[in-house]
Amino acid sequence: MKKTILALCTFLMLRSASAQDQHVILISIDGLRPEFYKDPTWNMVNLRQGMNEGVYSDGVDGVFPTVTYPSHTSMISGVKPAKHGIQGNTPFEPNGVTGKWNWYYDSIKVPTIFSQAKIKGLSTASVFWPVSVGNPATYCIPEFWNLPTKENKKKTFIEALRQNAVPRGLYEELEQHAVGKLDESDFDADYLTLDENMARMSGYIIRKYKPSLLAVHLVMADHFEHEQGRDGDKVRVAVAGVDRAIKTIREAVQRAGIEDRTTFIITGDHGFVDIHTSIAPNTLLVQAGLYDPKKPENWKACFHTSGGGSVLRLRDNNDKQTKEKVLQLLKSLPAAQQKSFLIKTREELDAVGGDPDAAFALSAQQGFAFSGATTGNLMRPAQGGTHGYFPDFKEIRTGFVAFGKGIKKGVVIPQMSLVDVAPIISKLLQLDMPAGDGMLFEGIFKK
Secondary structure (H helix, E strand, C coil): HHHHHHHHHHHHHHHHHHHHHHHEEEECCCCCCCCHCCCHHCCCCCHHHHHHCCEEECECCCCCCCCHHHHHHHHHHCCCCHHHHCCCCCCCCCCCCCCCCCCCHHHHHHCCCCHHHCCCCCCCCEEEECCCCCCCCCCCCCCCCEEEECCCCCCCCHHHHHHHHHHHHHCHHHHHHHHHCCCCCHHCCCCCCHHHHHHHHHHHHHHHHHEEEEEEEHHHHHHHHHCCCCCCCCHHHHHHHHHHHHHHHHHHHHHCCCCCHEEEEEEEEECCCEEEEECCCCCCHHHHCCCCCCCCHHHHEEEEEEEEEEEEECCCCHHHHHHHHHHHHHHHHCHHHHHCEEEEEEHHHHCCCCCEEEEEEEEEEEEEEEECCCCCEEEEECCCCCCCCCCHHHHCCCEEEEEEEECCCCCEEEEEEHHHHHHHHHHCCCCCCCCCCCCHHHEEEEC
């Protein structure tokens, strides 16, 4: 019996030491599309180098809605929104939109790679990762901001990050040693320094603290894809900028002396679709007396929109009469307008792990997107690009590249899902993540 216990203790000690000796760098490129690394004209030299050293996917299916916060939560939990609880970037607010986002980690209903790593005694870091205020990471700079006020019409970051950094004082430490003194313009998404500063923060944490897991969110490609659509001079510059940020992080790993023990996973949250027209379905509800923007507390039905996706919420989930009334409103639209979107049933939402409280959903056709507006015309001009659509077509897929310790060279995964990312990290760090919606691609690992 003593020999058995001794053998078990020895096994657990060796397993723990092995996990401590492994590092994973998870880089999320908001708005990453597979052609960014597959097509050399996009000039992602550093990411293509990593692709050639390891594995990549031709396309990664997202979750519904294909927007940032649900997607990133699926990435780190291995389950879809119906289980993890983050149904959109913003909470559903039928009584009036406040501008709040789903910032807080305690909204996540399931274990994540961060919580499991903490149980294992591993150090972790989270840099500008969505839904990370209160994240159990050892080092955390959350994606968070203070809302505009009467005195300041813009959202502000520095005080919000300073107060919510973990440990307290980490933000000031990063200013002193990684990025220099920042002002609010350094968080303005119109300037590419935002991604580079996040990369420098990540690099400093890697060099100084050598966490077993670091996850960082780079945002600039998404910003300019919203402005210009799938292509444009600003989009291409942003893509080149994020590629430079990847190099900054990789160099930090080299300088920390842990390159031979590090695996890089570079993925995204969604693709992008060019748009020309916006649809405001809540205007139909106002006209039908189901929603009153002047007395929103009396609402009976309301659409929660997320770019190319929109879900119908009912005040009473059992109110079949109101649900049917809304369906009839949609089906009574002129035929040309009906062609601009698809109605997704409750069963179709269940199949993709969509919002369990939605009566049904709408997914816009390419070229169209949704607006949450309650006044004005149903259809209105739009430009640029967006996402949020049902995850069932090529353009809305994101990308995946992995290389480094434990990863084979030359493997191509034709199609995978965002929920497959967490199982990969769990295997690398021996996290014992609970079974989720994803699968583990055993063929990408060296034996």
